[in-house]
Amino acid sequence: MKIAFLGLGSMGQPMAHNLLKAGYEIAVWNRSPAAATPLVNDGARLCQRPADIAGSEVVISMLADDAITHDVMIVQGALDSLAAGAVYINMATVSNDLTRKMASYCSEKGIHYIAAPVLGRVDVAAAGNLNILTAGEPDQLRRVQPVFDVLGQKTWHFGDNPEQASTVKLAANFMLATVIESVGESAALVKAHGIEPKDFINMLTSTLFSAPVYKNYGGMIAEERYTPAGFKLTLGLKDVRLAQQAAEEKNVPMPFASVLRDNFIDAIAQGDGNLDWSALANVSARRSGLK
CATH class of the missing domain: 1.10.1040.10 (N-(1-d-carboxylethyl)-l-norvaline Dehydrogenase; domain 2)
Structure with a gap:
């Protein structure tokens, strides 16, 4: 499974690192490229632009807020670069309004949207012990469960509507x-x-x-x-x-x-x-x- 990880801040970096250690093929992007250096040194592929994630089957974002998420995923073309059938997992804390907009945009593109924000601080993320709060299409949640198993100690399901998570x-x-x-x-x-x-x-x-x-x-x-x-x-x-x-x-x-x-x-x-x-x-x- 080819995974792209966008947003390598204090939480995103250890999460992406755990996926690398688990053997996944990872492409990474961050507004400050220096944050990606440790991951690239361990085998991740560096993307110069969000749109460079083309070919990824699963995309995970861990971006700071609504505005940045909208800019990276839509304005800068990350989602438009994906093929129909890909899965976009938003693991950050964002508004219900943005969740609805992202789900709608993904649906138009034939992309599956999953909301999966997490409970846990940086040390918990590094240990792979996050609690992951999910909502989305049941078959797609099952499809990406192995990814959640790497990142967290438990995955909690709250419904088919991403807004619920x-x-x-x-x-x-x-x-x-x-x-x-x-x-x-x-x-x-x-x-x-x-x-x-x-x-x-x-x-x-x-x-x-x-x-x-x-x-x-x-x-x-x-x-x-x-x-x-x-x-x-x-x-x-x-x-x-x-x-x-x-x-x-x-x-x-x-x-x-x-x-x-x-x-x-x-x-x-x-x-x-x-x-x-x-x-x-x-x-x-x-x-x-x-x-």
Whole structure:
């Protein structure tokens, strides 16, 4: 199976590397060609343009946002270069609106579109232990399951409509943001009363909240360990906004999302945009006079 991988950022690079190690023939493209060098050195074919992926049977994109995905896949001709019957797997977090547009464009070209956003940070991607959230044509999902088996520990199916997987990912990221916000507020509260956040979070994650998300983000907040960014704060704002858009389409009120949006904007205004999104905790700390 010939695979093209577009987008070799912090997540895309290790994912493409795992496919190479698994023996797949890989073509790679990235806006900054230097990111492709380690993969090319290990046997991947470098594409100078997105349209150079012609001949690929499966195309995977891991691009930052809606605008970049639309530009690379449609404006720069990546999808137009594919033969009918190819599969396009979008593994990034994008809006439901873009998901619908991509599915429609692919259908017109005879290309099968699968939404497959992932849960997991960079270290999880490198270990091939992502959770992959999928939706699309059942026979095409079966066709690419061996690819998912290389990239993740489990593949979750949420329906035949790609938009369903996109919605699940947006809902999951919204919940992660609420965890970060609640831990940040609680850490500020205990610190204001002379209690070390590290001790508080250690107690919480050993009792009531013994779960990876609380342990990982709680530890980062307690230690104020916001670099290097596994997921930038600016991307957190993007995903909260996309969740709000999806909710508005179906008249689903999400009042917490509005609070999160404003706090992300606050953090970015204070210069924290390139920090890990767990730095959202800085907002509560600053408002409490603790920073």
